[in-house]
Amino acid sequence: MKVRDNQRSRIYGAERLALSVFDQETKRPMNLIECQRLLDQIGAGLPEQINIKDGRGCRRARARTTWYGMEPVIVLPKWARTKTVVCHEAAHIMAGLSNKHNQNFAATFLDLIKRYVGPLEAEILKQAYKECRVKFRRSKYTE
DSSP states (O other): OOOOOTTHHHHHHHHHHHHTTSOTTTTOOOOHHHHHHHHHHHGGGSSSOOEEEEOTTOSSOEEEEOTTSSOEEEEEOGGGOSHHHHHHHHHHHHHOGGGTTOHHHHHHHHHHHHHHTOHHHHHHHHHHHHHTTOOOOOOSSOO
């Protein structure tokens, strides 16, 4: 039985709202090397390294484990190579892939935005969360 991810549309709505206000530097596309550097900073305290894979041919960015093991990997198509998408997908891994877009994911994503994108952008995202009725609580990963 598939479990419904009720908060997913709220999270994506809040992201769209926040991105419409973010400055151009925040939305600047990065190459895979820059994405991996950012991911290495984010995952510095994690027990295993998270790798970036080229997602050309894929329609969406996603965090998953490799098919042969439990190594976390983020697949990024060209359109998705921005700081906010890298933070979003890293939050999936840090909060647990099975948790989808729950409260812990939302808080972890907000904390990553604050730490790696900027405090102003985090405040904008927090206000967008409130406007879109996203449920979030303090993250245990990035306190």
